[in-house]
Amino acid sequence: MSGETLQVYFLGTAGALPTPHRNPSCIMVRRGSDTLIFDCGEGAQQQMMRARTGFGINAVFITHWHADHFLGIFGLIHTLSFNGRTAPLTIYGPEWVHEFVQTIRHVGRFNLNFPIESVELADGSFVRFDGYTVTAFAVSHGITALGYVFEEDARPGRFDRETAIALGVAPGPLFGRLQRGETIPVELEGRQGVVRPSDVMGPPRPGRKIVITGDTRPVPARIATVAQDADLLIHDATYDDAEKDRAAEFYHATAGQAGEAAAAAGALTLALIHVSSRYTDADSHINDAKKNFSGRVIAPQDLDMVEVSFRQ
Numbered sequence: 001m002s003g004e005t006l007q008v009y010f011l012g013t014a015g016a017l018p019t020p021h022r023n024p025s026c027i028m029v030r031r032g033s034d035t036l037i038f039d040c041g042e043g044a045q046q047q048m049m050r051a052r053t054g055f056g057i058n059a060v061f062i063t064h065w066h067a068d069h070f071l072g073i074f075g076l077i078h079t080l081s082f083n084g085r086t087a088p089l090t091i092y093g094p095e096w097v098h099e100f101v102q103t104i105r106h107v108g109r110f111n112l113n114f115p116i117e118s119v120e121l122a123d124g125s126f127v128r129f130d131g132y133t134v135t136a137f138a139v140s141h142g143i144t145a146l147g148y149v150f151e152e153d154a155r156p157g158r159f160d161r162e163t164a165i166a167l168g169v170a171p172g173p174l175f176g177r178l179q180r181g182e183t184i185p186v187e188l189e190g191r192q193g194v195v196r197p198s199d200v201m202g203p204p205r206p207g208r209k210i211v212i213t214g215d216t217r218p219v220p221a222r223i224a225t226v227a228q229d230a231d232l233l234i235h236d237a238t239y240d241d242a243e244k245d246r247a248a249e250f251y252h253a254t255a256g257q258a259g260e261a262a263a264a265a266g267a268l269t270l271a272l273i274h275v276s277s278r279y280t281d282a283d284s285h286i287n288d289a290k291k292n293f294s295g296r297v298i299a300p301q302d303l304d305m306v307e308v309s310f311r312q
């Protein structure tokens with residue numbers, strides 16, 4: 001089955017402070033022609049230029065109101081307006097999102113040519129899109145902070161062409177009707193009967209799932225539930241395991257703790273982000289995560305793109 005393309009661009013992977021090689025937080029998820037961004041750190045718009053993603057953003061989700069997660073919005077909306085955008089843009093986020101959007105309207109002399117809307121989300125809030133849902137979940141970061149689950153709708157089960165033919169369904173448009181859930185009258189060996197979708201379709205297959213924790217202390221029990229069977233878990237890994245105490249003090253996670261969360265969730269791939277500027281590489285992060293998680297572990301560089309494919 002082909003389905004929509006699903007790509008994740010790591011536009012900013014730095015923790016708290018940018019470095020010459022890492023920008024503050026911004027993750028872009030593109031599904032088909034839809035583009036969502038999760039956090040919008042300073043300089044995010046230039047990262048979009050460098051990654052050649054364009055600016056066709058449908059919605060912005062903010063995990064929490066620390067400056068490294070939202071300062072890029074001001075520059076981005078200025079550019080969107082300058083480029084002639086007229087479509088409304090919705091900014092979703094935890095409490096204070098309305099005040100933030102009010103602030104945007106009052107900062108400087110913005111002449112925005114498109115409306116900006118604000119929607120406050122809390123633990124369990126969800127937003128429906130065409131073919132997928134984004135659901136917020138509470139994490140532990142000292143201030144109100146949310147993670148997000150991006151999950152596609154389940155896909156229909158596999159269509160068993162041979163069985164359909166054996167039951168007397170002529171190949172052609174009837175196949176499509178069965179796949180859309182219709183029961184089809186058939187005549188087989190002179191007898192009237194019907195073929196139901198359940199006769200020729202396998203069980204529904206899950207869509208793809210991406211989970212973004214944002215900044216958080218380890219919440220493995222929580223992640224085990226909301227991120228169960230995630231194709232891609234993008235987890236706070238500000239520190240390596242040598243800095244466990246510091247991580248707890250500043251409400252962040254270590255790479256090893258991110259690995260524990262990924263194992264608890266049964267995730268396929270773990271991406272370690274929000275890497276502190278104290279590290280010149282993420283080798284120790286990868287090693288620490290792998291101690292606790294046997295799946296694939298990556299520590300994306302800025303502008304890296306990961307394609308998420310269907311499991312089956």
Ligand SMILES: [Zn+2]
Pocket residue numbers: 015016025066068069215274
């Ligand atoms: Zn941060």
Ligand SMILES: [Zn+2]
Pocket residue numbers: 064066141215
């Ligand atoms: Zn933070």
